[in-house]
Amino acid sequence: MYKIGAVGDKDSILAFKSIGIEVHPVTDEKEARTTVDRLAEENYGLIFVTEHVAQNIEDTIERYKKKLIPAIILIPSNQGTLGMGMDDINKNVEKAVGSNIFANSDK
Template sequence: MPMYKIAVLGDKDSVLGFKALGLDVFPVESVEEARRVLHALARENYAVIYLTEQAAAQMEADVNRYKDELTPAIILIPGKEGSLGIGMANVKSAVERAVGADIL
């Protein structure tokens, strides 16, 4: 059975702190680089990928590609600029799909 890993992907200032928690950190400087790294991580036994909302906002189609897949679970986190509300909107949407109603 493969050992699954956790990655954090986004701009350097937003993701480097996660290294102290033992997570694999992937700082990127452009949307193109973020896309390339996201797809590479998805192929490499990463069960969870934390992605900054700022990066996700610019690569929605890439993130949606994995939305219904078992792995990787892509979890949006606020970047250094703060929350854009995208992560919470995604949680709300997932709850609505699972429960059939907006309970949040």
């Protein structure tokens, strides 16, 4: 059975603990890379990573996008969103459907 984890600054991911998701607070880029790699090796099927952490470890995140497991989902931090997670969703929907069904029709 796969586990679920969350990686990011402590304030952004602590709430995940209340619903049974293991939280892994990180404070710098090196610790973030090491944590994501360790979770991927330890049978985690889903890893939530805050966008503010992900922007500093894009090469690590990209490496796991090519693999089925673990799925890495970018989430906003308590500082707000950078739009990275929604961009990923839009790209995947466009790839699957053939067009971006979420595109803003006002443009």
